[in-house]
Amino acid sequence: MSGLAAFNPSNDYHATRQRSNGDASFFPVIAPIIHHREVGTSKNIRGVHEIKPAILEGFGAFVGVAADTLLDRIYDSNALQAWVKDDIALSDQWLLSLGLKTSHVRTAFVDHLAVYPGNAMTSHGDFLPQVGVNYAWDADNELFTYYAENISAVPITVFTTQTFNPDVKPERSRTLEAGWRHGRDGLHTSLSVYHIDYRDRLLQINNCALLGTCPSLVANVGAVRKLGVEGSLQWNFLPDWTAYATLNYGDSRYLENYASAGDTVTTAGKTTVDAPQWIASWELRRQYGGWFASVRGKYVGERQASYTNDLTAPAFALWSLGAGYACQTCFGLPSLRVQANVENLTDRDYIATLGQSGFSASDPTGAGTYVQAGAPRMFFASVEIGF
DSSP: OOOOOSSOOSSOOOOOOSOOOOOEEEEEEEOOOEEEEEEEEEEEOSOSSSSOOGGGTTSGGGOSOOEEEEEEEEEEEEEEEEEEEEEEEOSSSEEEEEEEEEEEEEEEEEETTOSSOOEEEEEEEEEEEEEEEEEEOSSSEEEEEEEEEEEEOOOGGGGGSSSOOTTOOOEEEEEEEEEEEEEETTEEEEEEEEEEEEESOEEEEOOSSSBTTBOOEEEEOOOEEEEEEEEEEEEEEETTEEEEEEEEEEEEEEOSOEEETTEEEOOTTOBOBTOOSEEEEEEEEEEETTEEEEEEEEEEOOEEOBTTSOOEEOOEEEEEEEEEEEEEEETTEEEEEEEEEEESTTOOOOEEEOOBTBBBSOOTTOTTOOOEEOOOOEEEEEEEEEO
16 A cells, blocks of 8 residues: 555546536435554565566666565554535536545554554645636537646655655646547547646655665655646447557656755656656457457556666556457356456567655666566456356
8 A cells, every 4th residue: 555645646537427407416425434454474576587688777666585574564544535526517518517626535544563653644635726628529429628636745754764755745737728529420539738847745755775665755746747648549340340549759857956864866857757758558349249359558668766867767558358248148148258368479578566655856877776577478257157
């Protein structure tokens, strides 16, 4: 568990697409205490394969041996969230969406082994507005724009640093998005541009080796700006055939340097860690009666693995296959679904996850950056029977 996110500061914001009668709505949400406990023996293994895949040479993922660490920690989080929202149909073509959120998340920490002192922290955003405008150009085309402010609560790893910092602030974001949608005769497309400003951006700073009792530091490092374009396509080009595709380009950069242990880390203008500029996915699917089959793929571009961009994880592309049969009231059963899948069809070596113990300011050799290797080629088969 990496923390309770009050709202997600991503570019996944979309204005309401559905006309309404203009009635306002208010939604208070009071979450009961979320109880999260880490207890027992944690086995930290820095190697998965007996032979290193070439893709992981230079990273610290396969250095050292397994280590045992005793843990007995409790995190109790209590969240209060409320929002009010109103969709106003100004005319047959114009729709205005207005919203306001508020969020308070308080987390208390207790370490029964007294490795770290007990503490508590509250993350709150009192005034988080959202405004959206839709314009129905004609029956097939729509233009939209959207503005939203959000927060992301401080992660629970803030409690397990060598010195607890009560001044860490929740990350805040302001998102502006605008775009176009089209739908006609089995073809649905969208294209949008977005701009995200982050304040008090939270970084996980690598503080030591990957051990359960020594996680990374959590620090606010100032502002981050992200600009991007994303598009999607769904095309039913034949009665039984459908093609899907998405493409996203995002340029995310730190706008300020930050201080660590009295030194200035020159991150201004650098690309943010673990944020590929290019991400794409695609699928070709056929459905014929109860039979179905698909071929899918995705591409993830290069990712920076240190705050000063002197370590990079390479890009990768993955392919998958799937096929099966589904029916209702067949073979004497109410419903039946049989499916087989092959994931990572080409058995590609790739880095799935970066920064298992946080990221370093500078790590040109990769010795202090821990990663997870992606899963090799895998075969799955499943049978689902409804009663």
